[in-house]
Amino acid sequence: MAEAGPTGQDGRVLVKLRNPTRELVVEGPLQVSVLLRRLELNREAVLVIRNDELVAGDTRLDDGDTVEIRPVISGGA
Amino acid sequence: MKCRSCRGPAVIDLPRHNANFCGEHLVAFCREQVRRAIAEFEMLEEGDRVLVAVSGGKDSLALWDILDHLGYETTGLYIGLGIGDYSEDSAEFVRHFARERGAELLEVDLASRHGYDIPGAAQRTKRTPCSACGLSKRHIFDREALAGGHAAVATGHNLDDEAAVLFGNVLRWQLDYLARQRPVLPARDGLPRKVKPLVRLTERETAAYCIVSGIDYQVEECPMSAGNKHIGYKEALNDIEATSPGSKADFYLSFQRRAVQHFEQLGATAREALRTCTSCGAPSPSDTCAFCRLESMAGQPVELRSERTAIGDHATTTTGTMDET
Ligand code: SF4
Ligand SMILES: [Zn+2]
Ligand SMILES: [Zn+2]
Numbered sequence: 001m002a003e004a005g006p007t008g009q010d011g012r013v014l015v016k017l018r019n020p021t022r023e024l025v026v027e028g029p030l031q032v033s034v035l036l037r038r039l040e041l042n043r044e045a046v047l048v049i050r051n052d053e054l055v056a057g058d059t060r061l062d063d064g065d066t067v068e069i070r071p072v073i074s075g076g077a
Numbered sequence: 078m079k080c081r082s083c084r085g086p087a088v089i090d091l092p093r094h095n096a097n098f099c100g101e102h103l104v105a106f107c108r109e110q111v112r113r114a115i116a117e118f119e120m121l122e123e124g125d126r127v128l129v130a131v132s133g134g135k136d137s138l139a140l141w142d143i144l145d146h147l148g149y150e151t152t153g154l155y156i157g158l159g160i161g162d163y164s165e166d167s168a169e170f171v172r173h174f175a176r177e178r179g180a181e182l183l184e185v186d187l188a189s190r191h192g193y194d195i196p197g198a199a200q201r202t203k204r205t206p207c208s209a210c211g212l213s214k215r216h217i218f219d220r221e222a223l224a225g226g227h228a229a230v231a232t233g234h235n236l237d238d239e240a241a242v243l244f245g246n247v248l249r250w251q252l253d254y255l256a257r258q259r260p261v262l263p264a265r266d267g268l269p270r271k272v273k274p275l276v277r278l279t280e281r282e283t284a285a286y287c288i289v290s291g292i293d294y295q296v297e298e299c300p301m302s303a304g305n306k307h308i309g310y311k312e313a314l315n316d317i318e319a320t321s322p323g324s325k326a327d328f329y330l331s332f333q334r335r336a337v338q339h340f341e342q343l344g345a346t347a348r349e350a351l352r353t354c355t356s357c358g359a360p361s362p363s364d365t366c367a368f369c370r371l372e373s374m375a376g377q378p379v380e381l382r383s384e385r386t387a388i389g390d391h392a393t394t395t396t397g398t399m400d401e402t
Contacts (some may be wrong), residue, residue, distance in 0.1 A: 007357065044315040047089075047284055054088040054288050056078045056097060072284040073237070073311050075100060075302030 133167030157186035159194025165246030192376035
């Protein structure tokens with residue numbers, strides 16, 4: 001069994017989403033842009049944060065990483 | 078991906094500018110966009126005293142931070158809307174920001190100062206929460222800006238907000254709204270100047286600015302915003318943006334540069350002459366302004382109101398000095 005990473009789960013990439021708040025686990029390594037496409041998210045509508053730092057679309061996510069996908073679209077008038 | 082400015086590792090890609098930036102140069106890029114918006118649309122003069130409307134969200138806190146860095150003398154204005162946990166949390170984000178910087182923050186609490194909150198006002202009047210909220214905010218921004226002698230009120234409307242509103246106005250050819258959709262509204266009839274310095278930044282950019290600058294903002298959305306039609310317009314525009322980067326900026330900025338003046342001519346006749354509200358003294362087309370009507374319909378009897386007058390009759394101010402370098 002793969003050792004759990006410091007933050008990730010079972011050595012895979014843990015992805016945290018909001019609205020509604022949920023978590024999912026994906027197989028690494030994979031690029032941020034691939035992850036967004038797989039989740040059918042428009043990159044204009046989100047930012048991806050790994051360990052409090054923004055990561056660009058070509059960043060490779062590895063097993064053990066935890067990433068937050070933060071929506072940036074506000075709804076107020 | 079490498080930063081366009083320093084060739085270091087990039088943290089964000091901005092396809093509409095055909096550029097990638099590291100954190101440091103993203104910050105510089107955002108400040109430069111705001112500087113250019115202010116200059117192009119003649120929003121502010123150097124060193125102006127600006128009242129910044131802050132909600133605790135990414136846009137208004139980024140705006141406050143950027144205007145400070147551009148050398149304006151800023152005061153934050155936060156309005157307690159009384160929308161449950163959402164409002165309580167948002168106030169904390171704003172206070173934290175102000176405290177960290179020693180920035181001047183003015184707070185007006187609707188319940189203690191005016192005897193109503195937004196959910197209650199929506200229940201007791203025929204307005205939607207957002208309509209009651211918008212009316213309350215505009216009135217209080219105007220009043221506090223004039224009372225404090227500020228040159229202008231700055232709000233955190235970003236490119237996505239403005240492009241979505243423009244999209245909606247075009248869909249229905251709302252000529253009167255199109256005529257008024259300017260990023261700067263000059264002072265008139267006792268109303269202060271209104272400016273929107275973030276119109277050259279998308280919300281992804283303002284959120285990224287906060288993250289790389291260490292500005293802690295409220296990510297949670299106002300619960301009243303659910304079902305807002307502007308969200309749909311934003312998504313539609315983002316779909317277009319994904320396949321043709323730069324479309325949103327082009328749509329909005331070209332409207333400002335080439336089209337809005339034509340609508341202004343059409344809208345000029347519609348402007349009513351303003352009188353003075355007999356109750357609060359604000360400029361108003363009728364004897365009692367819309368805000369005072371809302372307050373009297375939505376407000377609780379004074380006995381109930383007095384339980385909550387923690388803040389008192391005047392806006393509370395926290396003063397400090399800016400730790401600018
Ligand atoms: S979503 Fe509506 S009620 Fe909530 S803060 Fe925005 S305008 Fe006010
Ligand atoms: Zn750089
Ligand atoms: Zn009035």
